[in-house]
Amino acid sequence: MAGPRSTLEPALLALLQPVLVLLLARAGSAGAAGAAGSVRLAGGLTLGGLFPVHARGAAGRPCGPLKKEQGVHRLEAMLYALDRVNADPTLLPGVRLGARLLDTCSRDTYALEQALSFVQALIQGRGDGDEAALRCPGGVPPLSRAPPERVVAVVGASASSVSIMVANVLRLFAIPQISYASTAPELSDSTRYDFFSRVVPPDSYQAQAMVDIVRALGWNYVSTLASEGNYGESGVEAFVQISREAGGVCIAQSIKIPREPKPGEFNKVIRRLMETPNARGIIIFASEDDIRRVLEAAHQANLTSHFLWVGSDSWGAKASPILDLEDVAVGAITILPKRASIDGFDQYFMTRSLENNRRNIWFAEFWEENFNCKLTSSGAQSDDSTRKCTGEERIGRDSGYEQEGKVQFVIDAVYAIAHALHSMHQALCPGHTGLCPAMEPTDGRTLLQYIRAVRFNGSAGTPVMFNENGDAPGRYDIFQYQAANGSAGSGGYQAVGQWAETLQLDVDALQWAGDPWEVPPSQCSLPCRPGERKKMVKGVPCCWHCEACDGYLFQADEFTCEACPGHMRPTRNRTGCRPTPVVRLTWTSPWAAPPLLLAALGIVATSAVVATFIRHNDTPIVRASGRELSYVLLTGIFLVYAITFLMVAEPGAAVCAARRLLLGLGTTLSYSALFTKTNRIYRIFEQGKRSVTPPPFISPTSQLVITFSLTSVQMVGVIAWLGAQPPHSVIDYEEQRTVDPEQARGVLKCDMSDLSLIGCLGYSLLLMVTCTVYAIKARGVPETFNEAKPIGFTMYTTCIIWLAFVPIFFGTAQSAEKIYIQTTTLTVSLSLSASVSLGMLYVPKTYVILFHPEQNVQKRKRSLKATSTVVAPPKGEDTEAPK
Numbered sequence: 001m002a003g004p005r006s007t008l009e010p011a012l013l014a015l016l017q018p019v020l021v022l023l024l025a026r027a028g029s030a031g032a033a034g035a036a037g038s039v040r041l042a043g044g045l046t047l048g049g050l051f052p053v054h055a056r057g058a059a060g061r062p063c064g065p066l067k068k069e070q071g072v073h074r075l076e077a078m079l080y081a082l083d084r085v086n087a088d089p090t091l092l093p094g095v096r097l098g099a100r101l102l103d104t105c106s107r108d109t110y111a112l113e114q115a116l117s118f119v120q121a122l123i124q125g126r127g128d129g130d131e132a133a134l135r136c137p138g139g140v141p142p143l144s145r146a147p148p149e150r151v152v153a154v155v156g157a158s159a160s161s162v163s164i165m166v167a168n169v170l171r172l173f174a175i176p177q178i179s180y181a182s183t184a185p186e187l188s189d190s191t192r193y194d195f196f197s198r199v200v201p202p203d204s205y206q207a208q209a210m211v212d213i214v215r216a217l218g219w220n221y222v223s224t225l226a227s228e229g230n231y232g233e234s235g236v237e238a239f240v241q242i243s244r245e246a247g248g249v250c251i252a253q254s255i256k257i258p259r260e261p262k263p264g265e266f267n268k269v270i271r272r273l274m275e276t277p278n279a280r281g282i283i284i285f286a287s288e289d290d291i292r293r294v295l296e297a298a299h300q301a302n303l304t305s306h307f308l309w310v311g312s313d314s315w316g317a318k319a320s321p322i323l324d325l326e327d328v329a330v331g332a333i334t335i336l337p338k339r340a341s342i343d344g345f346d347q348y349f350m351t352r353s354l355e356n357n358r359r360n361i362w363f364a365e366f367w368e369e370n371f372n373c374k375l376t377s378s379g380a381q382s383d384d385s386t387r388k389c390t391g392e393e394r395i396g397r398d399s400g401y402e403q404e405g406k407v408q409f410v411i412d413a414v415y416a417i418a419h420a421l422h423s424m425h426q427a428l429c430p431g432h433t434g435l436c437p438a439m440e441p442t443d444g445r446t447l448l449q450y451i452r453a454v455r456f457n458g459s460a461g462t463p464v465m466f467n468e469n470g471d472a473p474g475r476y477d478i479f480q481y482q483a484a485n486g487s488a489g490s491g492g493y494q495a496v497g498q499w500a501e502t503l504q505l506d507v508d509a510l511q512w513a514g515d516p517w518e519v520p521p522s523q524c525s526l527p528c529r530p531g532e533r534k535k536m537v538k539g540v541p542c543c544w545h546c547e548a549c550d551g552y553l554f555q556a557d558e559f560t561c562e563a564c565p566g567h568m569r570p571t572r573n574r575t576g577c578r579p580t581p582v583v584r585l586t587w588t589s590p591w592a593a594p595p596l597l598l599a600a601l602g603i604v605a606t607s608a609v610v611a612t613f614i615r616h617n618d619t620p621i622v623r624a625s626g627r628e629l630s631y632v633l634l635t636g637i638f639l640v641y642a643i644t645f646l647m648v649a650e651p652g653a654a655v656c657a658a659r660r661l662l663l664g665l666g667t668t669l670s671y672s673a674l675f676t677k678t679n680r681i682y683r684i685f686e687q688g689k690r691s692v693t694p695p696p697f698i699s700p701t702s703q704l705v706i707t708f709s710l711t712s713v714q715m716v717g718v719i720a721w722l723g724a725q726p727p728h729s730v731i732d733y734e735e736q737r738t739v740d741p742e743q744a745r746g747v748l749k750c751d752m753s754d755l756s757l758i759g760c761l762g763y764s765l766l767l768m769v770t771c772t773v774y775a776i777k778a779r780g781v782p783e784t785f786n787e788a789k790p791i792g793f794t795m796y797t798t799c800i801i802w803l804a805f806v807p808i809f810f811g812t813a814q815s816a817e818k819i820y821i822q823t824t825t826l827t828v829s830l831s832l833s834a835s836v837s838l839g840m841l842y843v844p845k846t847y848v849i850l851f852h853p854e855q856n857v858q859k860r861k862r863s864l865k866a867t868s869t870v871v872a873p874p875k876g877e878d879t880e881a882p883k
Contacts, residue, residue: 037361038117039075041082043098044435045442046149047417048118048175050111050156050166051075053103053362063105065369070158072366073349073404074180075101078155079360080348081414092422094433100149103362104157108165111157115166118151119173151175152421152442153451155413158406160184160230163196171195174444176451178416180409183313184230185238188469195448197470199412199458200337203231203285203312205474207238209335209499210283210310213478214249216505219522220542222281222310223253223273227290232257235285235312250524250542252279257290266297273307281522285312291321295328304328305513308520313337316405317479317493329481331512331520338475338498339408340460346403350396370399412458416466420450475500482511531574533561549574552741566733569741582731584748584819585648591820592648595827599644602831602838606638609842612849619856621845626677628700632707633673633837639666640834644827656727656750660760664714667764667830670837672710675771676703678791682774714763727751735818747819757826765802771795794840798833805829 039049053071055064066072078101086096100118104111153176157163163182170177171194179187179198187193188202214222224239226232236254243249253276255269273282284291291311298307309332315321316336322329354375357363364375373389395401424447429436451466458464466472476499484491497505512520528534528546533555537543549561554570554577556562564570564577571578585592613622613630622630643662649655680703683695728751736745752760775792808825848855 037103039079039099039101039360039362040149041079041097041099041359043086043096045092045095045421046098046100046151047078047082047414048115048151048154048156049075049078049099049101050104050115050154050158050162051078051101052106052158052162054105056106062107062110063103066362066365067106068366068369069402069404070406071103072360072362073407074158074410075362076349076352076360077342077345077404077407077410078414080345081411083348084344084411085414085418091418092425095421095425095435097418097421098149100151104159104162106159106162108159108161111162112165112169115154115169118154118175119169122150122173150441152444152447153178153417155180155410155417157182160187160234163187164193164230167193167196174448176417176444176448178413178451180413181406184234186230186234188471190469193470195444197416197451197466199409199416199464199472200406201474201476202471203235204238204242205471205499206312206335206476207235207242209474209476209478209503210239210312211242211246211249212499212503213310213333213335213505214243214281214283214522215246216503216507217281217519217522219281219308220248221250221252221276221279221524222283222522223255223276223279224251225255225257225269225273225282225284225286225294227257227286228259231314232285232287236283239283239285248542250540252276252524257286257294261290261293266293267300269294270297270301270303274301274303277306278524279522280306280520281308281310283310284315287314288318288321291315292323292325295322295325299325299328305330308512308522309333311335313476322481326481326483330483332481333496333510334479334481334493335476335499336405336479337409338460338462338477338500339405340462341403342408342411342459344459345407345411346401349403350394350401352395354391367393370395408458408460412460412464415456415458416451416454416464419454419456420447423453424450473500478505480510483513528558531555531570534558551739552737552744567731567746569744572742580733580744580746582746582748583736584650585823587648589820591817591824595644595824595831596648598828598831598835599641602641602834603638605838605843606634606641606834609838609846610634610638612846613842616849616856619849620858621849621856625841625845626700626703629673629677629703629707630842632704633670633677634842636666636669636671636673637834637838640670640830642666643830647823647827651729651748651750653726653728656729656752657722659750659752660722660727661718663757664718664760664762664764665711667761667833668714668767669707669711670834671764671767671771672707674791674795674837675710675767675774676706678771678774678795679706682777710767717763718760725751749819768795768798768802772799790840790844794837797836797840801829801832801836 051071051074052067053075055067057064078099082097082099085091102111102114102117104114154166154170155178157166157179158181160182161184163177163179164184164187167177167187175195177196179196179200181200182198183200183203183206185202185204185207187196187198188204214220224236226236233256240251240254243251253272255272257269258265273279284294286294291314298304304327307328309315309329311332311334313334313336315332315334317334322332352363354364354367360366367373367389368375371389371393372386373393374386375389393399421442424442425432425435425439427450428438428446452468452470455463455465462475464472477495478497478499479493480496482491482494494509496509497503507519510519512518514520524537524540524543525534525545528544531554532546532548534544535547536559537545547561549555549570552564552569553561554564554574567580568577569580570576587596610631613627613634616622617627639662643659643666646655646659646662729748730751731746731748733744733746735747735749736743738744771791772795775795805825809822
C-alpha cells in the first residue's frame with residue numbers, strides 16, 4: 001500500500017492546491033472579521049489543537065455562545081499539559097513544544113476552514129507562485145507576515161463529525177491527529193483515517209458494554225434512539241451489530257432524531273416507542289439537548305416510570321440533561337469512559353486570572369460568562385443591568401467549579417504526542433540536546449509509528465496505549481440515576497459497575513421506580529412457565545408464544561416437547577419424566593375381598609362334601625351318585641376355587657405357570673366329569689328303548705378313562721404352551737395409560753393376554769356347552785334316575801353365568817380399573833359356576849347323609865314292569881337312589 005499511496009498523494013495534492021489556497025484565504029478573512037482566532041505558544045515543535053470554545057451559531061453566524069466547560073476547560077487542559085511537558089527535564093530535553101489552538105465553534109465545516117491553517121506552511125512550501133496565489137479580494141497583495149508554524153501533530157477534535165472532516169485533510173499532509181472525545185466507530189477504519197488516533201475508546205466498545213448491560217439485566221427486547229449524525233447513528237449501528245452477533249437481544253425499533261427537529265418531533269418519538277410497549281429498555285445515543293427533550297416528551301405523556309433508559313457517554317453523569325426531569329430519569333443506566341479528576345489541573349485552573357492568563361484570547365469572555373459581569377474598555381460602558389468585573393474574582397470561590405470530564409483525556413493526548421516525539425528524538429537524534437536535522441522537518445509518518453507504539457501511565461494513573469487502528473482500550477464506569485432515599489443513599493448518579501472488556505455490574509446496587517429491588521422486564525414475550533415450550537414468532541427471534549406440553553409429553557428444552565418413555569410419565573411440572581407407579585391386585589384390595597371370600601367358603605364346603613363322601617363311601621347315596629366321577633368332579637370344583645388365590649397372588653414365574661395350568665384344568669376336569677356322566681345316562685336310556693343289551697363304556701373304569709382322556713387334551717395344550725413360551729411376569733404400561741398421566745399406572749401381571757386367557761377356558765367352555773346339550777337331551781329320563789335333572793339345572797345356570805361373564809370381561813377392556821374388574825369378574829364367575837355344581841349336585845346328598853340317615857338305605861326293586869324298560873346298572877352301582 002505504501003507504493004501507490006506515495007505516487008497518488010503528490011498528484012492529488014497538486015490538483016487540490018488551488019482549492020486549498022482559496023480556502024486558506026477564506027479562513028484568514030473569516031478569522032479577521034469574526035470571532036475566530038488562535039492561541040499561540042512559541043516552540044521548536046508546534047502542536048495544533050481543536051476545541052469547541054463556542055457553540056454552533058444561529059442565523060447564519062458560524063459561532064454562538066461560549067462553552068465554558070467543553071471549550072475553555074479543555075483548551076486550558078492542553079495549555080496546562082504543555083506547561084508540564086516543557087517543565088519536565090526528562091521529556092524532550094532541549095526541545096520546547098509550542099501550540100496553535102483553534103476554535104471549531106462545534107461545526108464541522110467551520111472547523112475544516114480553521115484546520116487548514118495547520119497545513120498552511122506545507123502548502124506554501126510546495127512550488128513557486130504561492131505568494132502570487134495568496135491575494136486579498138480585489139487583487140491586493142497580502143501584507144508581509146511571519147511564516148506560519150509547521151504543525152507536527154494535532155490534538156482534537158471533540159465531536160466525531162468534526163474529527164472526521166479534519167482527518168480527511170490532515171491525512172493528505174501526513175499530520176497525526178489524536179482526539180480526546182471523538183468516539184464514532186467509523187473513525188476506527190484505518191484505511192480511511194490512518195493518521196487518526198484517540199485516547200478515548202470508540203463507541204464500538206461502548207456499544208459492547210451496553211449490550212452486556214442489557215443481557216445482564218435479562219432484557220431481550222429493546223429500542224434504540226439516536227441523534228442524526230456520526231456519533232448517534234454509528235453508536236446505534238454498532239449496538240445493533242454487536243447484539244445481532246451476540247444473540248439474545250432483539251431491536252424493536254430504531255428511531256432517529258433529525259438534526260433540526262420540527263415542533264412535536266419528540267412527542268412523535270415517544271408515540272413511536274409506545275407502539276412496542278414491551279420494549280421498555282431504550283438504548284440512547286444522543287446529544288445532551290436531544291436527551292433532555294426526549295425526557296420532557298416522556299414526562300408530558302405521563303410515562304415517567306415506563307421507559308428504562310440506557311444512555312451513552314453523551315449522557316454520562318451530567319446534570320444538565322435531567323435538570324428538573326429527575327423523576328423521568330430515575331433508574332437510567334449511563335456509561336462514561338473511566339476517568340478521574342486531575343488535582344493538578346484544578347489547582348492550575350482555579351489560579352487563572354486576567355493577569356496571568358493573557359495567552360488565552362477567549363479567557364476574558366470566559367471571565368464575563370463565569371462571573372456574570374462585564375469587562376469595560378476605553379470608550380465602552382458596561383450595561384446597567386450587569387455589574388462590572390473587578391478582576392479580583394476567583395474561580396471556585398466566587399463561582400461554581402467542577403472539572404469537565406474530558407480534561408484527563410486532553411492531557412493524555414498531549415502527553416502521548418510528547419512521548420512519541422521523545423522516542424523519535426532519541427532514535428533520530430542520539431546524543432543531541434534539541435532538534436537535529438533528522439527531525440527538521442518532522443516526518444509525520446514516522447511520528448505516527450511512534451505514537452502508535454507509546455505506552456505510559458496517564459494523568460489518572462491508567463495506561464495510555466493504542467491498538468493498530470489507533471483506538472484506546474475500552475474502560476468505562478457505569479452509573480445509575482437513583483431517587484433520593486434516606487435509608488438507601490443520597491440519590492443522584494451512583495456508580496454501580498465498570499466495563500473493561502468484560503462487565504462487572506453490581507445488580508444488588510441497582511434501584512428502580514416502583515419495586516426498587518426488582519429489575520423491570522423489557523421482553524417481547526414473558527418466559528414460559530415450566531412444562532411449556534416456546535413457539536417462535538417468524539422473523540422475530542425474541543418473540544414467542546408458549547404452548548403447554550400436554551398428555552405424556554415433557555419439556556425437553558425450551559423449544560421442544562418430547563414423549564416420555566413407555567414406562568414413565570411426566571413430572572407434575574412437565575420438565576422431566578418419572579417412573580409410572582406399578583400396581584397389581586393385592587390381598588388387601590377391596591376388589592379381592594369378594595372373590596377370596598367366595599373361594600374360601602367354596603373350598604371349605606367342597607372339603608366338607610369330600611370328607612362326608614369318604615366317610616359314607618359305601619352308603620347307597622354315595623354309590624348311586626357314581627363315586628369315582630363324583631370324586632373327580634369334586635376335585636375339579638376344588639381346583640376352580642383354588643385358582644382364585646393364584647389370580648390374586650403376586651405374579652412370578654411359578655405363579656404364572658400355575659395360572660396357565662390350573663385356570664383351565666379345574667373347569668375342564670369338572671365339565672369332563674359332568675359330560676361323561678350326562679352322556680352315560682343318555683346312552684343307557686336311549687339304548688334301553690331299543691334293546692336290553694347295555695351300551696358300551698358305562699362301567700366306572702370306562703367313565704374315568706373317558707373323563708381323563710378329555711382332560712388330557714387341556715393338559716397337552718397347556719404343557720406345549722409352557723414349553724413354547726416359558727411363563728414370566730410383565731409390567732403392562734398400556735393397560736392403564738389414561739388420558740391424565742397422573743392416573744396412569746403400570747400393571748404387574750402374567751404374560752397372558754385376554755385372548756390367551758380365554759384360550760385357557762375355551763376348551764372347558766366347549767365341554768360345558770356339549771354337556772348342556774346332553775343335559776337337554778336327557779331331560780326325559782324317568783324321575784327315578786334323579787341325577788339327570790340336577791345336572792341339567794347345573795348346566796343351565798352355568799351357561800347363564802358365563803354368558804354374563806363375557807360382556808363384563810371384554811366391556812371393561814378400556815377401563816382404568818381393568819386389572820381389578822376383569823380379575824374379580826373371572827374369579828367370581830369361576831367360583832359361582834363351581835358353587836352351582838356343588839350346590840345342585842352334592843349339597844342335597846350331603847344334607848340327607850348327615851341329617852336324614854334313615855333315608856340313606858336301599859329300597860326294594862321296582863316292579864318288573866318298571867324295570868323291563870331299562871337296562872340293569874353295572875355291578876357295584878345302584879341305579880335307584882333312596883327316596
